[in-house]
Amino acid sequence: MLQKLASFAGVQGPLVTIVMDGYGLAKSETGSAIAAARKPTLDRLFANYPNISLRAHGTAVGMPSDEDMGNSEVGHNAIGAGQVYSQGAALVADAIASGAIWAGEAWQQIVAGAKSGTLHFIGLFSDGNVHSHIDHLKAMVARAKQEGVKTVRVHALLDGRDVPETSALDYTVPFEAFLQELSTDGFDARIASGGGRMNITMDRYDANWSMVEKGWHTHVLGEGDQFASATEAVNALRERFPGTIDQDLPPFVVARDGKPVGTIEDGDAVVLFNFRGDRSIEITRAFEELAFDKFDRVRAPRVTYAGMLQYDGDLKLPQRFLVNPPAITDTSGEWFSKSGVAQFACSETQKFGHVTYFWNGNRSGKFDGETYQEVPSDVVPFEQRPWMKSAEIADAMIAALQSGKYKTLRCNFANGDMVGHTGNFRAATMAVEAVDLALARLLPVIDAMGGIALITADHGNADEMYELDKKTKLPAQNKDGSFKAKTAHTLNPVPLVLYDNVSGGKLGLKALAGAGLSNIAATTANLLGFEKHAKWDESLLEIK
Ligand code: 3PG
Ligand code: CO
Incomplete structure (x- = not known):
């Protein structure tokens, strides 16, 4: 008292x-x-x-x-x-700077999980530092290569809400170049899918599960309009939907010869690289819950899943996370x-x-x-x-x-x-x-x-x-x-x-x-x- x-x-x-x-x-x-x-x-x-x-x-x-x-x-x-x-923003940056994140069991399990399959990163694709930071993503992709992961796929949620409203290309262009440069010696990294953060995946507080369902169909099942790259997708979607700002752009899938380059399959590993919880909980539940009933997942791949942080301390969600959240x-x-x-x-x-x-x-x-x-x-x-x-x-x-x-x-x-x-x-x-x-x-x-x-x-x-x-x-x-x-x-x-x-x-x-x-x-x-x-x-x- x-x-x-x-x-x-x-x-x-x-x-x-x-x-x-x-x-x-x-x-x-x-x-x-x-x-x-x-x-x-x-x-x-x-x-x-x-x-x-x-x-x-x-x-x-x-x-x-x-x-x-x-x-x-x-x-x-x-x-x-x-x-x-x-x-979260500070804790993750510190864990990357000190290397503590790589020594953690969760990262090791993700790398082990991805060695025979693909390592997927899903998250908010900007440097807004509200839900995520693109520098954290870059550090993880580079480290994954060093540790022997062969294939990385990024599922990029376009921001325009914590950063200028039509800034998506400021992120996709240099990032796709970064991935291409890194893709040597048998390593292959690409953006595989994405869409506006207020259109797919990042719903919060059970407000609109259909956003998450759309995100699932995009990232996991690889369904949707196909483009050769994320940059091409942003340009084409802007032309198709004039006046639509980044956060509202529809989903896209990157494909080669008509085939999506990065569907999520059994045996893959998935990291949700957002550190903030509210808009991370629903997609996490879709990956982790066995008896999931919020929408029909069609296919629920068995993956090694980790969140950047633990998003809910009471529900212990997700079970595996790369960095400890603040102990409030x-x-x-x-x-x-x-x-x-x-x-x-x-x-x-x-x-x-x-x-x-x-x-x-x-x-x-x-x-x-x-x-x-x-x-x-x-x-x-x-x-x-x-x-x-x-x-x-x-x-x-x-x-x-x-x-x-x-x-x-x-x-x-x-x-x-x-x-x-x-x-x-x-x-x-x-x-x-x-x-x-x-x-x-x-x-x-x-x-x-x-x-x-x-x-x-x-x-x-x-x-x-x-x-x-x-x-x-x-x-x-x-x-x-x-x-x-x-x-x-x-x-x-x-x-x-x-x-x-x-x-x-x-x-x-x-x-x-x-x-x-x-x-x-x-x-x-x-x-x-x-x-x-x-x-x-x-x-x-x-x-x-
Ligand atoms: C959002 O999630 O809507 C924005 O990124 C941040 O807005 P909030 O911090 O006011 O929720
Ligand atoms: Co706000």
């Missing part, structure tokens, strides 16, 4: 933490869908309540460097755990549970695991006293529904608040992020407006219950909807003069607002130098009248 705080007995009513996904604080209003949105409730919050900015990217959330943008996994891990851990312990969820605090967590499908699984340190299980509610997301491109399920999440939160059953409640509004990722500026302004409307409904209920809210975000996205020119720092332009849409997250800090109409001005927020998302757990503990856990970063609550 956490110790009681001497200076503050804690809020009498509920404490609500609201994560506005993808809501960063931009330096400039140009290209910010947040600045362009009409958002009277948010404006009122920033004008009238204590608010500070928090670091949400780079080393503040356990990424290898401050050049790395934040993302929902590391952001929610930091918020929920109250601590910063070296995250003593999270706020666990300690509030041990302190008898009833907790409620809610979001729509697309972000449901963020406020449950990521929040609790990549564990799909629940701590005692936790209640989860998932609002099913629409299965549509979100620029068509920028309001997403903000109203339904507000409904669920209001009902949970009014039930009086929960002392802490947390939710995530996905809009700023999911619509921000589409690169559609107009839709992103509506996304922000939808969140504003939801807050306008939620805040009075918090007041009525005598509660307090912390309003924050996990990283930026809608705050910069145009790519900035590296030299001029002004929005970059397409050939036709339009601005180049930016689909990725930003490096901007995020807000932390203390919505408090109950303490009579006793409470405020400290602007601690370098404060980041990991300071939120201790702040929450103090607001509940507890000392922070010794492992958590400092509280930002000022008690006057």
